[in-house]
Amino acid sequence: MSAEAVGLTLYFVQIATLGAIYAVIALGLNVNWGFSGLMNAGIAGFVAIGAYTSAILTAPNGAGQLGAFGWPLWAAWLAAMGAAGVLALVMGTITVNLRSDYLAIATLGIAEILRLIVRNEDWLTGGPLGVTPLARPFESYGNPWAPVLFLLLLLAIVAVVYWLAERAIRSPWGRVQRALRENEAAAAAMGKDVRNFRLQSFVLGATFMGLGGAMLAHFSKYMSPDVVDPLTTTFLVWVMLIAGGSGNNRGAIIGAFLIWGIWAATDFLTAYLPSDVATRAAYLRLFLIGLALQIILIRRPEGLIGERPPRPADGR
Amino acid sequence: MIEVRNLVKRFGGFTAVDGCSLTVETGSLTGLIGPNGAGKTTLFNTIAGTYRPDGGQVLLDGADVGGMPPHVLFRRGLVRTFQIPHEFSRMTVTENLCVPVPGQSGENLFAAWFGWGRIAREEAAIRKRALEVLEFLNLSHVADHQAGRLSGGQKKLVEIGRAIMSGAKTILLDEPAAGVNRALLGTLTEDIRRLHRQGYTFLLIEHDMDMIAALCDPIYVMAEGKVLAQGTMAEIRADARVREAYLGHGMSADGATGGAARAGRA
Ligand SMILES: Nc1ncnc2c1ncn2[C@@H]1O[C@H](COP(=O)(O)OP(=O)(O)OP(=O)(O)O)[C@@H](O)[C@H]1O
Ligand SMILES: [Mg+2]
Numbered sequence: 001m002s003a004e005a006v007g008l009t010l011y012f013v014q015i016a017t018l019g020a021i022y023a024v025i026a027l028g029l030n031v032n033w034g035f036s037g038l039m040n041a042g043i044a045g046f047v048a049i050g051a052y053t054s055a056i057l058t059a060p061n062g063a064g065q066l067g068a069f070g071w072p073l074w075a076a077w078l079a080a081m082g083a084a085g086v087l088a089l090v091m092g093t094i095t096v097n098l099r100s101d102y103l104a105i106a107t108l109g110i111a112e113i114l115r116l117i118v119r120n121e122d123w124l125t126g127g128p129l130g131v132t133p134l135a136r137p138f139e140s141y142g143n144p145w146a147p148v149l150f151l152l153l154l155l156a157i158v159a160v161v162y163w164l165a166e167r168a169i170r171s172p173w174g175r176v177q178r179a180l181r182e183n184e185a186a187a188a189a190m191g192k193d194v195r196n197f198r199l200q201s202f203v204l205g206a207t208f209m210g211l212g213g214a215m216l217a218h219f220s221k222y223m224s225p226d227v228v229d230p231l232t233t234t235f236l237v238w239v240m241l242i243a244g245g246s247g248n249n250r251g252a253i254i255g256a257f258l259i260w261g262i263w264a265a266t267d268f269l270t271a272y273l274p275s276d277v278a279t280r281a282a283y284l285r286l287f288l289i290g291l292a293l294q295i296i297l298i299r300r301p302e303g304l305i306g307e308r309p310p311r312p313a314d315g316r
Numbered sequence: 317m318i319e320v321r322n323l324v325k326r327f328g329g330f331t332a333v334d335g336c337s338l339t340v341e342t343g344s345l346t347g348l349i350g351p352n353g354a355g356k357t358t359l360f361n362t363i364a365g366t367y368r369p370d371g372g373q374v375l376l377d378g379a380d381v382g383g384m385p386p387h388v389l390f391r392r393g394l395v396r397t398f399q400i401p402h403e404f405s406r407m408t409v410t411e412n413l414c415v416p417v418p419g420q421s422g423e424n425l426f427a428a429w430f431g432w433g434r435i436a437r438e439e440a441a442i443r444k445r446a447l448e449v450l451e452f453l454n455l456s457h458v459a460d461h462q463a464g465r466l467s468g469g470q471k472k473l474v475e476i477g478r479a480i481m482s483g484a485k486t487i488l489l490d491e492p493a494a495g496v497n498r499a500l501l502g503t504l505t506e507d508i509r510r511l512h513r514q515g516y517t518f519l520l521i522e523h524d525m526d527m528i529a530a531l532c533d534p535i536y537v538m539a540e541g542k543v544l545a546q547g548t549m550a551e552i553r554a555d556a557r558v559r560e561a562y563l564g565h566g567m568s569a570d571g572a573t574g575g576a577a578r579a580g581r582a
Binding site: 185192 | 364390398403405406420421422424425432438439460478
């Protein structure tokens, strides 16, 4: 392969890798919002806690932050899921019974508090400098194999998370979640402990988001407050889910790859813009994504592939 | 058996249920009537745990259950339907009926992931039962429709279907006949009678006097938050206070007799 072909391949591999990371996070939001109607606006918070947990547990004794625990990657990723889940459990115990708009404000606020903690508690997170360097698996294989193998690993994880989410929604558990999303009073009258079920959904979704965060940290090879931008993370993931089809796990995955592809492509285009316009490109990108969301909401409110009644469990 | 003692429910300064006492004997088909705004639905909501009582007691089989949340009362064998249909709109009619089935192991997330075989077996049984109930309610042809797209009357039938699927032995029905067409009304009356004979206990709110006359004994009359009278249909009809409460609401002796006659033919 020519150097150019390799470069182009690596570029697409990188986009696909981030697409896979966002797919896991979007599946998490689908559990919250698509299944249960929980308006989680604090995605960035759960992503960040997963990312930092894995970063701190695996990093060598780095730049002033806590470190040198030397955990293997798989254990750190499980811990990242656990940390996000515990955060959701604590948060959810207080907020999960709130009406959805209040839940959105509460989750948004808590994510913002987390961001401030991350930025200021240098002993734990390295402050603005972050935790570095982080290991990315398969690095020793060199280019182009290392990024390709990493992508394959992440795709396998997407498949596992998809399977977990799909089983969940097709089971009676998922049926209860959808029922309480549709009508809380009726679900309660049908014997369902609404608060408990909501909390389970909140925690499960957060767990996926935490895993996505851990994947993101090791893709970036360092973890600093800038890696998880609340705007792009929370906003983009919502756009991904709405575009792909809320309530549909496949929709969440397709939306993640699609919207990330568009996002990356607009970045590519700005390289060709005159420099005075290019400085404003960041706003232009957000504007374009917002526009795309508007068009989808007007033309296809249910997303590319909307919710379908799940195949019955007895149908295999 | 449900015993309600001096139950009070206030909304701000307004007392919607004002010291109500009534008894629903096990195996009875007790009626609850009264003019619009009498507080019947509020009484239901307070018995079923949607509202916390502001005073008085609710006893279910002798145990004080006042203030317990609805899902706990459900586990104690009490289920209610809603006056305004509370269907799960973006779910199929069959799915609506599957939700209330108690003791589903698939409601545990870990079972959903690792015990699929067992869930599949349970689901097959639940769906079979749901289809039988839909057949019973004349809803088979809409089994796979979204519940939100049904007509008002069909939604009421879904409400009743869910109550049947719940396995609860005490059923509170809030105006099951409202919006259901005349032809179906006879069937519905018959269905409730049949379920009653199978051992279910009912408390039935209804404005349709034909249905009340055909089914209920005893009947309680509520007005302005209080129980005004109780007794058989004949006793209620003879009560001057009841007639006064209903003034101009079609509770004339003539209308009621005609209603009873129609119900007799149904
Ligand atoms: N959530 C609430 N907040 C404030 N007032 C309420 C509330 N629910 C009911 N009320 C009031 O309580 C009174 C009784 O209402 P309720 O719904 O119990 O009447 P009802 O007997 O069921 O009437 P209908 O036969 O029309 O259904 C009404 O005056 C109503 O306005
Ligand atoms: Mg009412």
